[in-house]
Structures are given as structure tokens and as C-alpha cells.
Amino acid sequence: MEGIAKLVSASAWGLVALMLAAGIPFAWRKILAWLDAKSQVAMADAVRKMIDE
Numbered sequence: 001m002e003g004i005a006k007l008v009s010a011s012a013w014g015l016v017a018l019m020l021a022a023g024i025p026f027a028w029r030k031i032l033a034w035l036d037a038k039s040q041v042a043m044a045d046a047v048r049k050m051i052d053e
């Protein structure tokens with residue numbers, strides 16, 4: 001019974017590691033997309049101010 005418990009525990013940790021490995025790139029893509037959108041908005045504001053002047 002103890003061997004089965006260890007196997008289940010190891011597979012659960014493997015699943016957690018797999019979910020983390022899949023989630024981290026997703027989080028980085030979200031952060032990079034947010035930074036890209038923020039820089040594009042800042043650039044658009046700068047162009048608008050140049051046109052207004």
C-alpha cells in the first residue's frame with residue numbers, strides 16, 4: 001500500500017510540474033503582450049502630441 005501511495009504522490013507532483021511548465025510561458029506571453037500594448041499606446045500618444053504641436 002505504501003508503494004502505491006508513493007507512486008500516486010510522484011504522479012501528482014509530476015502533474016503539478018507539468019502544469020507549472022505549461023503555465024509559465026503563458027504568463028510570460030501575457031506580460032510581454034501587456035508591455036507591447038503599453039509601449040504602443042505611449043508611442044501613439046507621442047505621435048499625437050507631435051501632430052498637435
